[in-house]
């Protein structure tokens with residue numbers, strides 16, 4: 001691969017060390033010392049709205065939609081209705097093959113009685129096993145709705161955290177045209193920085209990233225402005241992102 | 255599109271003659287700059303700039319430590335780490351990975367670095383199909399053009415141009431509706447994603463403490479490329495490393511606010527290794543190529559500042575020169591605008607091979623004012639100009655002109671004599687109706703082709719001053 | 733304060749007219765001196781002065797620039813050292829920026845730091861005209877009048893290097909009878925840029941045309957600028973392209989006298 005006797009790694013590191021020491025590099029302009037904790041860039045909206053409402057309105061700012069469910073027990077009903085809104089049944093009287101939706105494992109979504117309620121509407125959750133298997137992949141790619149929970153959400157920007165993991169496929173929030181996310185109000189933080197601080201102080205931040213191969217921050221539907229800066233939605237990821245915020249009665253993790 | 259391999263003069267002339275191009279550039283850069291202004295006005299931008307600077311400067315100052323820490327943690331996360339001195343080594347590494355996996359199709363998310371090293375071409379020589387999946391990059395790939403902006407690669411194209419291209423290449427029915435064009439691309443690219451054997455991405459930041467590669471996208475192709483294929487290769491410049499998780503979040507928000515005016519991008523994918531055995535999706539192998547390609551040499555050349563860049567493109571959008579000529583006039587390079595004018599020569603083996611770039615600026619300072627990393631771009635342009643002059647790139651005419659200038663200006667009598675000569679010389683030159691000159695001697699004749707030049711005053715200020723003072727009975731001071 | 737000037741509290745100002753004003757636009761220099769005197773300064777003109785060195789510095793010819801800069805300091809520094817003057821004032825943002833910010837770079841590599849030191853002392857007392865009028869002489873209105881539709885173009889070095897913007901705008905807004913119009917994209921460069929204007933004449937002209945277009949769009953009859961180099965660029969384009977608007981140096985607008993005529997090339 002390389003003809004040079006010194007491995008690239010050693011040569012690059014040696015070069016850098018040579019250029020950077022003992023004299024530090026001369027920058028044009030002074031820098032302050034590394035901040036102990038970086039500043040909060042995007043603050044939470046002020047006012048006395050609940051974090052759930054703030055999160056929702058920020059999500060709307062970025063072309064997402066939301067609803068707030070006051071009792072966890074009602075969430076399953078809303079999920080079923082939302083899916084039926086997006087995928088109306090083909091025949092009204094005679095239920096045909098069930099409507100499949102790509103989903104996280106029900107435990108990870110965290111809505112009580114979800115599977116039973118969906119079965120009543122002839123909806124079935126498809127929790128993929130191994131998406132590198134052609135058949136599974138083919139099936140998953142054909143579905144138009146994905147359902148996930150979230151690991152955290154933010155009132156400042158309308159963003160959510162989706163960590164990949166067991167029963168938590170990336171595809172459910174990525175492949176279908178519609179993404180339905182269940183957001184427990186207790187997981188909404190005012191800002192990214194609040195969340196980072198909480199995890200850092202609990203000693204969990206590093207592991208959270210390292211143990212979940214991919215941690216994705218998602219803020220509204222997929223968009224592009226490449227064609228004359230015209231906003232278009234659903235370029236690769238979902239075109240429609242809807243959050244069902246469930247007031248689970250617990251104060252936020254912060 | 256203009257010929258990016260033509261000489262600089264000719265590229266500029268072609269660009270200036272292209273009215274469509276300049277309309278497109280004007281619209282796009284103005285809107286981007288306006289959005290950016292609003293987005294940074296909504297936060298404590300001076301403080302944000304200080305912190306971006308502090309984080310980036312810390313990382314660059316401690317690069318060897320940072321990189322080793324990054325490497326250790328990437329490996330601990332199950333990544334395979336490769337180091338490459340230059341473009342050829344990096345391309346060979348990626349080709350080698352592809353060969354070992356029998357890769358036939360590659361999907362890529364946007365990466366200026368792979369543009370810089372010509373990775374696509376290298377893979378194509380092995381018969382591998384490489385598909386750019388960022389909508390903009392996809393469009394220019396179909397059109398066989400290089401990107402003309404570090405962020406908005408098709409900023410130079412109108413909707414009509416893109417529609418023609420899609421009709422020709424993808425059989426799309428005639429329409430200029432961006433929604434339809436976008437849906438056409440989605441369909442086409444979705445097939446590619448599902449079939450791809452390997453995904454290649456860049457990396458906006460590499461977090462040393464956790465071994466995490468962060469990728470910013472709005473379309474979601476970054477997540478697709480890092481999730482769907484069995485193999486993910488991230489090609490990352492060695493300067494991209496940051497110490498802590500929190501730093502990446504600050505830089506992410508600084509980037510998006512300055513790039514597109516968004517508080518955050520739609521997607522921010524933080525990748526720390528291949529999927530775990532019980533995960534449904536994600537790559538089975540993740541490779542990280544840490545590439546130097548002239549970056550360390552930039553420190554040695556005395557310009558560590560440019561390594562602080564987070565590629566937000568803000569300097570490009572406010573640049574009045576870029577607005578007139580667009581990215582292709584900067585040549586066959588991945589980087590244009592002010593950052594391109596400094597980065598392209600500094601990355602080159604021989605900076606004088608692109609000596610014209612640092613001079614193509616009016617030094618208006620707009621770039622330095624917006625840069626979130628507080629890079630003093632005008633100062634760097636000036637320093638590069640001085641380097642170019644010292645390397646002997648200037649014309650004989652320029653050298654003579656400035657030598658005589660310096661000689662003349664060091665003694666007031668010589669200076670006065672020069673002015674007298676200039677005044678008499680210009681008296682002989684043709685004039686227009688209102689007395690302005692219409693011809694000058696070289697190198698000033700370039701002025702006259704498009705502009706009027708004033709005549710020298712009949713009486714210089716110092717003569718008027720003497721008269722004024724003597725009229726009042728005051729002695730001229732020494 | 734000048735040591736030997738106990739009989740009055742008038743600040744003594746050394747005028748640096750700049751080479752372009754001296755040879756091309758002497759009237760701008762006279763207007764500058766008039767303004768300073770009208771508002772309480774005593775003006776002297778050190779005759780040894782030539783240029784600040786900016787053209788060569790910006791073109792990358794630092795050795796040549798440094799020779800000229802040394803000459804500038806040889807002329808002005810003794811005045812500062814001896815307390816003979818309180819300030820150096822120039823009707824140019826870019827020349828002042830050169831003295832205040834670029835001399836540091838120019839002399840940074842000198843073996844002995846004599847000139848670096850001189851540059852720092854001189855830099856401390858050097859001002860652009862409107863900056864001096866407002867910040868030091870506390871002028872609010874110069875008592876000038878003008879009936880034209882007037883726009884203001886902030887020159888880049890003044891705006892971004894010296895951070896002087898509010899001062900000239902305030903003085904202009906107090907010109908009697910003036911109708912000050914908003915110039916769209918005012919902060920965009922006019923395209924002059926020294927050597928750039930000839931080395932990259934095509935781009936420079938395109939930038940000038942854009943500015944001319946904005947000037948026409950806002951209906952300005954006169955556009956005031958703080959640098960004669962930008963004025964030359966603007967008039968070069970405005971005249972050639974047959975626009976009605978003319979660029980004038982702000983000193984000639986602010987001077988208490990009849991309305992300025994616009995800097996036509998001297999007939």
Ligand code: SF4
Nearest residue numbers: 563564566567569625
């Ligand atoms: S130089 Fe500064 S403004 Fe330009 S792309 Fe880099 S970070 Fe952004």
